[in-house]
Amino acid sequence: MTKAKPFVATPVPDLTGKGPDDTIRRAQIVALIASIVTTPNDDPRTIRHRISSKLTTDTKNEKLHWVKPGVYRLGDVSDWARQEWSRPFDMLPMKPRTATVMATESPDSASGSAYLLPMSLAEAHATIHSLHQRIATLEQSLAAAEDQLKRDAPDAKKWRDANFHRTKEHRDSLAKSPGGSHRGSRS
Numbered sequence: 609m610t611k612a613k614p615f616v617a618t619p620v621p622d623l624t625g626k627g628p629d630d631t632i633r634r635a636q637i638v639a640l641i642a643s644i645v646t647t648p649n650d651d652p653r654t655i656r657h658r659i660s661s662k663l664t665t666d667t668k669n670e671k672l673h674w675v676k677p678g679v680y681r682l683g684d685v686s687d688w689a690r691q692e693w694s695r696p697f698d699m700l701p702m703k704p705r706t707a708t709v710m711a712t713e714s715p716d717s718a719s720g721s722a723y724l725l726p727m728s729l730a731e732a733h734a735t736i737h738s739l740h741q742r743i744a745t746l747e748q749s750l751a752a753a754e755d756q757l758k759r760d761a762p763d764a765k766k767w768r769d770a771n772f773h774r775t776k777e778h779r780d781s782l783a784k785s786p787g788g789s790h791r792g793s794r795s
Contacts, residue, residue: 617656627728628683628701631675637663637685640700645693662692704731 618635620643632640642656666672672688674680686700 617652623682623699623701625728626682626701627731628681628686628703629728629731630682630701631679632682632685634660634663634678634680637680641689641693641697644695644697666692701728704735 618633618639620639621632621636623640638656638659641659642652645659646652646655663672666688667674671691672680672684682701683703686697686702689695689697689700
Protein backbone atom coordinates (compact mmCIF):
# COMPACT_ATOMS: atom_id res chain seq x y z
CA MET A 609 0.00 0.00 0.00
CA THR A 610 1.40 3.41 -0.98
CA LYS A 611 1.10 6.43 1.15
CA ALA A 612 -0.63 9.55 -0.09
CA LYS A 613 1.66 12.41 -0.97
CA PRO A 614 2.03 14.87 1.88
CA PHE A 615 0.04 18.06 1.46
CA VAL A 616 2.23 20.89 0.21
CA ALA A 617 0.87 24.38 0.62
CA THR A 618 0.74 26.46 -2.54
CA PRO A 619 3.59 29.00 -2.55
CA VAL A 620 2.92 32.71 -2.75
CA PRO A 621 2.77 33.58 -6.47
CA ASP A 622 5.12 36.07 -8.12
CA LEU A 623 2.98 38.84 -9.61
CA THR A 624 5.81 40.71 -11.34
CA GLY A 625 4.60 42.05 -14.68
CA LYS A 626 1.00 41.00 -14.06
CA GLY A 627 -1.90 43.33 -14.74
CA PRO A 628 -5.47 43.54 -13.43
CA ASP A 629 -6.79 41.45 -16.35
CA ASP A 630 -4.37 38.58 -15.74
CA THR A 631 -5.73 35.60 -13.84
CA ILE A 632 -4.83 33.82 -10.62
CA ARG A 633 -5.88 30.42 -9.25
CA ARG A 634 -7.86 30.06 -6.05
CA ALA A 635 -5.05 28.36 -4.11
CA GLN A 636 -2.67 31.16 -5.12
CA ILE A 637 -5.12 33.78 -3.83
CA VAL A 638 -5.32 32.00 -0.47
CA ALA A 639 -1.52 31.76 -0.23
CA LEU A 640 -1.03 35.40 -1.22
CA ILE A 641 -3.59 36.85 1.19
CA ALA A 642 -2.46 34.55 4.02
CA SER A 643 1.11 35.83 3.59
CA ILE A 644 -0.15 39.37 4.15
CA VAL A 645 -2.76 39.02 6.88
CA THR A 646 -1.05 36.38 9.05
CA THR A 647 0.40 37.65 12.33
CA PRO A 648 3.08 35.84 14.40
CA ASN A 649 0.43 34.46 16.81
CA ASP A 650 -1.75 32.98 14.03
CA ASP A 651 -1.72 29.37 12.93
CA PRO A 652 -0.98 29.54 9.14
CA ARG A 653 -3.23 26.54 8.44
CA THR A 654 -6.19 28.14 10.26
CA ILE A 655 -5.68 31.46 8.48
CA ARG A 656 -5.56 29.75 5.06
CA HIS A 657 -8.74 27.85 5.93
CA ARG A 658 -10.55 31.08 6.94
CA ILE A 659 -9.43 32.85 3.77
CA SER A 660 -10.49 29.89 1.65
CA SER A 661 -13.91 29.82 3.33
CA LYS A 662 -14.33 33.58 2.85
CA LEU A 663 -13.38 33.22 -0.82
CA THR A 664 -15.95 30.45 -1.30
CA THR A 665 -18.70 32.38 0.50
CA ASP A 666 -18.05 35.63 -1.37
CA THR A 667 -17.95 33.83 -4.71
CA LYS A 668 -21.34 32.23 -3.93
CA ASN A 669 -22.72 35.61 -2.80
CA GLU A 670 -21.33 37.22 -5.98
CA LYS A 671 -19.04 39.65 -4.17
CA LEU A 672 -16.26 38.12 -6.25
CA HIS A 673 -16.66 36.61 -9.71
CA TRP A 674 -14.51 34.00 -11.33
CA VAL A 675 -13.44 33.84 -14.97
CA LYS A 676 -13.88 30.08 -14.86
CA PRO A 677 -14.27 27.85 -11.80
CA GLY A 678 -11.36 28.43 -9.48
CA VAL A 679 -9.75 31.19 -11.61
CA TYR A 680 -10.16 34.91 -10.89
CA ARG A 681 -8.97 38.21 -12.40
CA LEU A 682 -6.26 39.92 -10.38
CA GLY A 683 -8.05 43.29 -10.54
CA ASP A 684 -11.19 41.76 -9.03
CA VAL A 685 -9.18 39.97 -6.34
CA SER A 686 -7.42 43.25 -5.54
CA ASP A 687 -10.73 45.08 -5.05
CA TRP A 688 -12.16 42.21 -2.99
CA ALA A 689 -9.09 41.89 -0.73
CA ARG A 690 -8.98 45.63 -0.04
CA GLN A 691 -12.64 45.57 0.99
CA GLU A 692 -12.35 42.48 3.19
CA TRP A 693 -9.11 43.24 5.03
CA SER A 694 -7.92 46.65 6.12
CA ARG A 695 -4.41 46.01 4.90
CA PRO A 696 -2.49 47.36 1.93
CA PHE A 697 -2.36 44.92 -0.96
CA ASP A 698 0.16 46.90 -2.99
CA MET A 699 1.48 43.85 -4.82
CA LEU A 700 -1.92 43.20 -6.39
CA PRO A 701 -2.50 45.09 -9.65
CA MET A 702 -5.52 47.35 -9.48
CA LYS A 703 -8.01 48.26 -12.17
CA PRO A 704 -7.57 51.85 -13.39
CA ARG A 705 -9.94 54.21 -11.62
CA THR A 706 -11.46 57.38 -12.94
CA ALA A 707 -13.43 59.85 -10.95
CA THR A 708 -15.22 63.02 -11.87
CA VAL A 709 -16.07 65.60 -9.27
CA MET A 710 -18.62 68.30 -9.96
CA ALA A 711 -19.64 70.99 -7.54
CA THR A 712 -22.15 73.61 -8.49
CA GLU A 713 -23.14 76.56 -6.41
CA SER A 714 -24.69 79.60 -8.03
CA PRO A 715 -23.14 81.47 -9.71
CA ASP A 716 -19.83 79.59 -9.58
CA SER A 717 -19.18 76.02 -10.60
CA ALA A 718 -16.16 73.75 -10.56
CA SER A 719 -15.30 70.37 -11.96
CA GLY A 720 -12.32 68.07 -12.06
CA SER A 721 -11.25 64.53 -12.77
CA ALA A 722 -8.60 62.05 -11.70
CA TYR A 723 -7.08 59.05 -13.41
CA LEU A 724 -4.95 56.22 -12.08
CA LEU A 725 -2.26 54.90 -14.38
CA PRO A 726 -2.72 51.63 -16.29
CA MET A 727 -1.30 48.59 -14.53
CA SER A 728 0.01 46.64 -17.55
CA LEU A 729 1.92 47.40 -20.73
CA ALA A 730 -1.04 46.45 -22.94
CA GLU A 731 -3.32 48.83 -21.02
CA ALA A 732 -0.69 51.58 -21.26
CA HIS A 733 -0.52 51.13 -25.05
CA ALA A 734 -4.31 51.25 -25.32
CA THR A 735 -4.39 54.40 -23.19
CA ILE A 736 -1.70 56.06 -25.31
CA HIS A 737 -3.59 55.19 -28.49
CA SER A 738 -6.87 56.63 -27.16
CA LEU A 739 -5.07 59.78 -25.96
CA HIS A 740 -3.54 60.29 -29.42
CA GLN A 741 -7.03 60.04 -30.90
CA ARG A 742 -8.31 62.55 -28.34
CA ILE A 743 -5.45 64.95 -29.17
CA ALA A 744 -6.24 64.71 -32.89
CA THR A 745 -9.91 65.50 -32.20
CA LEU A 746 -9.01 68.46 -30.01
CA GLU A 747 -6.54 69.78 -32.61
CA GLN A 748 -9.31 69.67 -35.24
CA SER A 749 -11.70 71.51 -32.91
CA LEU A 750 -9.04 74.12 -32.16
CA ALA A 751 -8.31 74.66 -35.87
CA ALA A 752 -12.04 75.08 -36.57
CA ALA A 753 -12.38 77.60 -33.71
CA GLU A 754 -9.35 79.57 -34.94
CA ASP A 755 -10.80 79.66 -38.47
CA GLN A 756 -14.10 80.96 -37.06
CA LEU A 757 -12.23 83.66 -35.13
CA LYS A 758 -10.46 84.76 -38.31
CA ARG A 759 -13.78 84.95 -40.16
CA ASP A 760 -15.39 86.91 -37.31
CA ALA A 761 -12.46 89.30 -36.77
CA PRO A 762 -13.56 91.98 -39.30
CA ASP A 763 -17.10 92.07 -37.85
CA ALA A 764 -15.74 92.23 -34.30
CA LYS A 765 -13.49 95.13 -35.23
CA LYS A 766 -16.41 97.00 -36.83
CA TRP A 767 -18.53 96.45 -33.70
CA ARG A 768 -15.74 97.63 -31.36
CA ASP A 769 -15.09 100.72 -33.50
CA ALA A 770 -18.80 101.58 -33.69
CA ASN A 771 -19.38 101.14 -29.97
CA PHE A 772 -16.13 102.60 -28.65
CA HIS A 773 -17.25 106.21 -28.76
CA ARG A 774 -20.65 105.46 -27.29
CA THR A 775 -19.21 103.53 -24.34
CA LYS A 776 -16.45 106.15 -23.80
CA GLU A 777 -19.09 108.91 -23.69
CA HIS A 778 -21.12 106.88 -21.18
CA ARG A 779 -18.09 106.36 -18.92
CA ASP A 780 -17.22 110.08 -19.14
CA SER A 781 -20.78 111.10 -18.23
CA LEU A 782 -20.72 108.80 -15.18
CA ALA A 783 -17.41 110.24 -14.04
CA LYS A 784 -18.82 113.80 -14.28
CA SER A 785 -22.04 113.01 -12.38
CA PRO A 786 -22.35 114.28 -8.76
CA GLY A 787 -21.93 110.81 -7.22
CA GLY A 788 -18.84 110.02 -9.28
CA SER A 789 -18.48 106.68 -10.96
CA HIS A 790 -21.43 104.36 -10.45
CA ARG A 791 -20.21 100.87 -11.13
CA GLY A 792 -22.88 98.32 -11.54
CA SER A 793 -25.64 100.87 -12.11
CA ARG A 794 -27.38 100.97 -15.44
CA SER A 795 -28.43 104.10 -17.20
